Amino acid sequence: MAMDAAGLHARLREKFGDVVGPLEGSGRNASATVAPARIAEVGEFLKTDPALRFDCLSNLSGVDYPKQGHIQIVYHLFSYLHRHAFVLRVNAPRDNPQVATVSSVWSHADWQEREAFDLLGVTFEGHPDLRRILMPEDWPGHPLRKDFVEPESYHGIPTSRESLLKA
Amino acid sequence: MSLAGFEVEVQRSKDDGGVVTEDMTLSMGPQHPSTHGVLRFVIRADGEVMKEAIPDIGYLHRSIEKIAEKVGWHGFLPYTDRVDYVAAMFCNHGWSLASEQLAGIEVPKRGEYCRVIADELCRIHSHLLGVGSMAMDIGAFTPFTHAIREREYLNDLFEELCGARLTFHYMRIGGVGWDLPAGWIDKLSHFLDRFEPLIDEYDRLISFNKIFVERLANVAPITAEEAIDYNLAGPNLRGSGVRYDVRKDEPYSVYPELEFDVPIGTGEKGTVGDCFDRYIVRMREMRESCRILRQCVVQIPDGPVIAKVPRNLKPPAGDVYVRLESARGDMGWYVVSDGTAFPHRCKIRTGSFSAISIVPKISRNLMIADLIAVIASLDLVAPEIDR
């Protein structure tokens, strides 16, 4: 049976208490914030609990919020069994973002976490194979951070060409 | 031994009656005829049998998500064409949907119908390339050219509709950029009339050909649980027998008003979720798309095709996650706005990205030739993986 956002949230609160933050938003985009270190447990519970059964991690995205000083990892969960959705958010400090991995819960998270590591520099603790996935191994920095500055050249290859339109 | 970042373990085994054998490490791609763009697989093989195939992606990474943060809401639309250039309409649609939900814009009815027509044409367009190149990867060249022939007809239709053959940039935030040209609907009907019999002919030519079936049936079956766990989407998920279609189950646009079936893989030639099921689901989806198009042609109302949208769009701060059914399945757009003229973050979750992540799991102990069939049956499109 599909559960509504309030019911989902209540079930989470009942199990984890204050680890799960208050309910934000509604409908498909209803979300709750979770402590970085506890996300794996929460994920495990969400996947195995027969009433919730979030068998699919639709999307895992990292967002850099320099003003708030944290990087937010957003987990979009979906249950093919019950056809309901929920969003989890995890805020990790910008200077040393560390989040527990959920790759053991959802296999899809493996590559998604590697992408977040590659592009935002979030370390997923316990990830079996945390390597860069899109960028070259020796690329400096993490491009999707707001303060990322593109290097002038990479291995002697300029990264941009002179605009022909400069007067 | 290190091979461009991959620690590949050289294994020596003595199981062949005392003969010392050594595994062969093959680098398939990035320049290989059937890796559809620039994928690379590091294959550890014992003769023709693969022990593992590790995908190496990123060769086509164009930092589209970073570009989104720099070019503004309207300006990013043409870039979405490049996310999946085989089915650009869906990326247009996804970005438009996300922006509209953030900014609270309602699309006129006719605009929605134009979008659905364009989407479904694009689905046929993409599936034709998918099944055609699949046949070619299996070694049959003629079905590929037949598919490309029909695709050419569609290209002409698109060209008339929006002026481009590949990077359409047809949709705009709030609707579509151009109304259907005069006489275009007739051409579309003409296309449907000739195309539906051609699907049958295509089936007779290749789909049920004994050799083709033997090459695909029972190869790399994916169970429904695995498919969901790895978040496969679209035809790959439905090939595993999960009847889930975003158009049907979480409807957007005017899909609730349209009637269509969701074909799923039943293991008719082998096991459920094998390469053949994924292939045949695509063939059947093309028929369903034709059915949707026929309904749209009749039902399309008059009226404006685009809502009034300010040129300098500044959606209120917030985030939204929209899903839509692209040719490669459930495409997710997570867009964060901070209330300025530039998006704060755009994350695109694509079907090919999750599809390729399952390759190491399903390709164990297959032949090298089977890996080609697996890549083709998952319908991987490299730009969509790397973005």
Place this chain on the structure above:
Amino acid sequence: MGLGTYFRSIKDAITTIGEGMAITASHMVRKPFTIEYPDRLPDGIRVQDTLPFRYRGILEVDLEICTACLACERACPIDCIVIEAEKDKAAGGLVMTRFDIDMAKCMYCGLCSEPCPTGSIHHTPEFEGADYSLESLVRRFVRAPTVAYRPKKTGETDPVIKPILDRGMRYLAEFAKGGES
């Protein structure tokens, strides 16, 4: 494998292969779909002439009707258009000294032609843009300082500008206009 399956698979192979061969054989006498590029069109017709009006080919600017409003420059997501115009009372309005488009950068999205008030900047059906250097792909439209066009309230009467403006307005009319749902 039972004997039945054994012979059935032989039969399947023969019938399906025969069916496929019948289809390819029937294609031998069907008309080819391809056309030869570009020299087999009837005399005097170029491929470009057969393309639809909306075709987004290489950008072209009709300087006669350009109002130097900079809408295209602002709309371009990759900044491949640069316009320089200054107010000059003596000349009677804006004087354009520069209108450059870097076709090497242009991605043919059409966002620049949409906000143009007169249809001055538009895509042509011309698509053969290969050249030997990046520099020669920069299209410079202003040869000498030109006075920008000012739309007349009474409608255009100049016989030289009228057809150009008509074409521009026809081009603009193709775009969908924003309306409430």
Place this chain on the structure above:
Amino acid sequence: MAELVGSLFAEPTWVHYLGAALAFGTIIVFGLVLPIAGITTWVERRIMGRMQSRIGPNRVGPAGFLQWLADGIKNMLKEDIVPSAADGPLFRFAPYVVMVGFVGTFAALPFTSALIVADLNVGILYVTSVTALVVVGILMAGWASNNKWSLLGGIRSAAQIVSYEIPAGLSIFPIVMMTGSLGMQDIIKLQGWAPWSWNLFANPFAFVAFFVFFVSALAEGNRTPFDLPEAESELVAGFATEYSGMRNLLFFMAEWGNLYVIGAIVTTLFLGGWQIPFTFENKVVQHVLEFATFFLKAYGVGVLVPIWLRWTLPRIRVDQMMSMCWKYLVPIAFVNLIGTAAWMIWSPLWLQVVTRMVLVVSAAAGTMMFAHRVVYHLEYAKLTRAHLLFNPLATTRSPG
């Protein structure tokens, strides 16, 4: 050929024989083998073009006919690249081995009742064994390229050709048994000009043997659906991956020329060879007609049908290729062999005549059914608004 030399020279020595052999070899290679291989590329591309709703080569010469010359010249002028890590001598030598394996067969292939380089009494055995030389060349090429894809291609080719030699050889034996000779001309002379006097319809086992032999010959010639050694979507270009220019051309010439060899063997064994219904006083007319008959049969069966198959069928997998050989073709070939022997011993004359008639009629009926399917698909094409164009040499299509 010895008689020919004897009639030309009063006291022929070995020099004369060698000179004659070289001259004749040159004439055959340059006058027959190379043009056949070259023109076949053009034929194949035209046929494939039309099957795929395309036109095919149409720019060089009338209907693109000179395309094969242009391609040949282009290939000869191209740089001959030997990869630095390759085994140089082997790499350079491999194409010639392949070429020898292919050209060598022409020494025993008949063209007319008299025109044959050497009517060996072990003709068919010679042809099959010389053809097997190709595998050595391909394996050499695969190994010497020092490329893993090439190596896989070479190994596949070795496995494939060695395996398929068995059903192919076993399918030749029924004919040899019926003829009682291994000589090519002997086999042809035992057949007549009419289809019902061909070996193909001699008995049901020979009829099946024809198909087994044809499939095995396709596999030996590396043609689709058995083109695994150079499977372009799997192994890039297989054993020929590292080859360029002239050496690549030699490989391809051998491939296309081999098609004609297949056709010639099949024609000899099963389709009545050069037999024509009449004899002419004028020897030239006689031989020209015989040559035309033989050539048309060989080209039709050996070249056009494989081309047609190639552009219809997908490629089978390497393990399926093996299982097809060992599980299907070899047992069937054995049954044919034993069946033919039994047939020769026990079948009464009336049964032989009736069987011939039944086989001819059923083959005709099969052809008719097939033609009916082709017509059906043409009718079906009307649903798809396709137009018909019967001119096979059409070079262009106006838009519309």
